[in-house]
């Protein structure tokens with residue numbers, strides 16, 4: 001296979017992965033291994049870069065493609081922008097042209113070849129024009145609004161401005177378009193491995209301390225099992241954490257002394273590594289996530305011993321999933337109080353009585369962390385004292 005044909009194939013594989021992510025609402029972790037199956041690591045890396053990078057810039061590129069098509073009104077070849085594979089091919093070509101070392105000539109050649117492979121050779125002229133304009137620095141940015149410059153869907157841009165303020169968003173927004181090569185960890189998601197969690201949670205809890213992890217995804221539960229294989233005191237349950245009856249037996253008698261609830265969320269704080277969240281989420285899906293978060297909190301709380309602590313974290317920057325979520329829960333849950341937290345020194349963050357929001361920076365991604373304490377006379381089992389502490393269990397969701 002010639003180099004040009006290989007480049008075209010790589011572009012087509014990227015387009016297929018993007019379609020899979022957008023139409024089937026799948027994550028990068030699901031789409032990328034399929035897209036690079038049978039390829040050498042380097043070729044797989046090019047596809048990874050193209051797919052993730054195109055998703056980071058997608059809202060921007062779509063505006064540009066629509067503007068170009070509107071300017072060429074009457075030219076039927078520009079109906080290409082309405083055709084999903086061609087639209088994604090153009091967006092991927094734009095990304096390769098503007099953010100990779102590939103020359104415009106190479107990108108034009110592989111994009112037009114890719115166009116023919118898709119059986120749509122009629123669209124070669126607009127594709128060539130899009131890439132050549134991009135290479136010449138002729139974008140459509142003179143009129144670009146803030147949401148477009150940051151490549152955010154309009155609803156998310158609006159909510160981030162109203163939740164965090166335009167100045168904060170201006171400061172970290174451009175980072176969301178960067179490849180996350182310099183990130184060390186995702187603050188407020190599972191920073192570090194589950195076995196680190198296990199070790200930390202079990203510290204000082206005595207030899208009887210155990211960890212029970214509850215994860216709904218079979219693939220993730222299997223990965224957890226593997227990484228906890230050396231941890232004799234840990235058990236992984238693949239089940240629905242909103243239904244304690246599915247996992248309570250693994251916890252044994254007595255409540256947990258600590259719960260870490262790393263809640264499913266919009267991923268709005270980690271858009272660099274999860275750019276697909278921008279095409280998967282909407283205001284409606286965030287509302288549904290907020291309800292799931294309350295159900296998870298209620299279920300986890302039901303297994304927390306009086307005197308225990310529940311650490312709630314998200315990878316979101318939205319108040320509804322963060323401050324409002326824990327406030328709403330604390331108002332209903334008997335014995336629940338929110339503990340004030342101090343952010344680590346140097347972290348770009350905002351501390352509020354409900355918890356700490358980390359803003360994306362060069363060093364870390366964004367997210368939220370809150371600590372809920374259950375009073376000794378808290379809900380349910382044990383009442384004051386919470387029973388024999390050597391029998392308490394640590395639960396990690």
Ligand SMILES: C[S@@+](CC[C@H](N)C(=O)[O-])C[C@H]1O[C@@H](n2cnc3c(N)ncnc32)[C@H](O)[C@@H]1O
Nearest residue numbers: 190214215216217220239240241242262263264
């Ligand atoms: C923010 S992720 C954190 C996962 C884990 N801490 C990690 O970093 O791999 C949220 C996790 O919650 C899981 N999840 C979502 N809904 C769930 C439910 N009802 N029961 C159990 N797990 C659930 C998702 O599969 C996802 O792995």
